[in-house]
Amino acid sequence: MPYFKKIEKKGTPQITYLHVYECDKFSIGIFCLPPSGVIPLHNHPGMTVFSKLLFGSMHIKSYDWVTDAPQNTQENLKDSQMLAVQPPGTRLAKVNTDSVFTAPCNTSILYPAAGGNMHCFTAITSCAVLDVLGPPYSDNEGRHCMYYRDVRCASFSVPLPLSPPANERENYAWLEEREKPENFVVVGALYRGPQVIEE
Template sequence: MRPREDAMMTSIVQRIARQALVTFRSLPGLGAQAAKCFAENHDKLHGLMSEVRAADLKLAPPAAPPPRGAPPVTYMHICETEHFSMGVFLLKSGACIPLHDHPGMHGLLRVMYGKVRISCYDRLESSSPPPGGALRRCLPRSRGEYTQDSEPCLLAPERDNLHQIDAVDGPAAFVDILAPPYDPDDGRDCHYYRVLPEAELGDPQSREVWLMEISQPVSFWCGTEPYPGPEVRL
């Protein structure tokens, strides 16, 4: 089989996973060449993520409301290696994935159906946090609504790393890639936060805010569902 024919027969999900492995197997090092190589591979991954559609993963909006007591969010596992994880999050109408972080991680999020609002923050260094608990000085970075026609939402270790995701006007689903995956034993645990509007810093024109680390909100929990799409092999 010729390479072009093989590429045409390979699912877009498989090609995304392979590109994610190439991209994140060697995260950017100290040299300019390593950074250039990472950027080129990341651009290829971004392009593939921009192509994937709900039908490629055999996803469709739910035909009926979820049963009473169903989790607000469910997760479909696609694949995971030591370098990245890939899966699908399904949000009920009105559901919210609370403000949380991704320590030292890159990410790409691509909506498959519905609409989500994503509010992102950048962590800032602080030498003298105010009293009252685990606080982080942050800068609101971006806030936007994403649909299946939108480009992927990107996050990096130093940019848009903390975010909240809200389903808007109905249920929604998105493909999610995180690199490296969460791993509490390696310092990559998920932490939740709430914004302290009364803790604005500096003059009234300052956009900086304080976020307080909190326990996982009781209104949020995540169930699981089987992934119905093409198998991924790495």
């Protein structure tokens, strides 16, 4: 299929989106990624997301916001490695997933505040992902898609939850909001599969 052909040019190849169905409660669509195609790091505010890799291999990296109250604050502050300056305009997040997945594999489920709510897909081979979002994105209802840049740090300006040992600090990053990347191009295509029928 033409959606999965990689055209040699600078930057990442365009992604094709097949719109299957949408209502007020949920939306269904299929993302088609050629090799090296990237869906950049983005969030799903107030949404539950089911992502099913239909075929191919892709690298998935996801984060959840760190919301736990710091523990043993005074003890943590003694650790000089945790006194680095927090990058401005960033928020602390913890890595949830950082792995390559190959179909067939389990469905990924993201919740409004857990499961890897911010994620990034990078195609290793041609691949397709079925996405079900509930409820769908809606600017009017405050569900706006935000993009992020991850700034990995081995030291932090604030005590981390439960004072993780130094060998776990690489599992954290500062996420900085950014505009939609210019090289992220999604084009729509006609979905020709089975239709969703409303009753």
